[in-house]
Amino acid sequence: MSDWLTDTRDSYDTVAESYAEYTRGLLADLPYVRAALKMFADLVDGPVVDVGCGPGEVTAYLHGLGMDVFGIDLSPGMIELARRTHPALRFEVGSMTEPLGVAVAGILAWWSLIHVPDDEVPTVFKHFHDALQPNGLLQLGFHVGDRTNRKTQGYGGHPMRVNVHLRRPERVAEWLEAVGFTVEAQLLLGADGAVLFARRR
Known part of the structure; x- marks a missing residue:
């Protein structure tokens, strides 16, 4: 496992409980985010x-919209927490840097690509493309910008060792188009967030 993957996994294992507390109920205050999820559904x-389902809050929200959905995450700590919190749903440990090993109609990757280095992103998008059925839909959420921040302390004040990559929507769209997606729509969330809808060609 690459150093950045190990650091990401260990960091989110460390902050799993405090991250879950931070995100619990967060969607209630994010109407445009909820609208994007509803459109996806x-x-x-x-x-x-x-x-990159984390503690499973968004997975459960999609399930509540009637979707047949399951979650995967790099962090065993997050998956254990998701299973405990949402026992009726399926959660598995897995990495987007490896083939997903599924055939699905839709992929949601919300703010989980932010720790993946630039040179690994095309491989991740190829795995997404391979996992999607023909005409399948990918929805990406990510931070917008032109820099990388080093995060050494996270939720609840716990130590973390992760890079947070901020990217322009047009750059992400270029990576997607290069591996066989058509970007159909984008939603800008203020000045620092974006959601892209991309269809598998």
């Missing part, structure tokens, strides 16, 4: 994987 007919 309306556009996808079939099974969905939430990649």
Whole structure:
């Protein structure tokens, strides 16, 4: 496992409980985010994987919208917490840097790509493309910017060792188009967030 993957896994194992507390109920205050998720649910007919699901809050929200959804995350601590909190749903440990090993109609990757280095992103998007059924839909959420921040302290004041990559939507769109996606829509969330909808060609 690459050093950055090990650091990311260990960091989120460390902050799993405090991160879950931070994100619990967060969607209630984010109407545009909820609208993007509802649009995703309306556009996808079939099974969905939430990649980088964390404690499973968004996975459970999609399930509440009627989606056949399961979650994967790099952090065993996050997966254990998600299973405990949402026992009716399926959660598995996995990495987006490896083939997902599924065939799905939709992939959600919300703010989970932010720790992946630039040179690994095309491989991740190829794995997403391979996992999607023809005409399948990918929804990405990410931080917008032109820099990388080093995060050494996280939720609850616990230590972390992760890079947080901020990227321009047009750059992410270029990576997607290069591996066989068509970017159909984008939603800008203020000045520092974006959501892209990309269809598998």
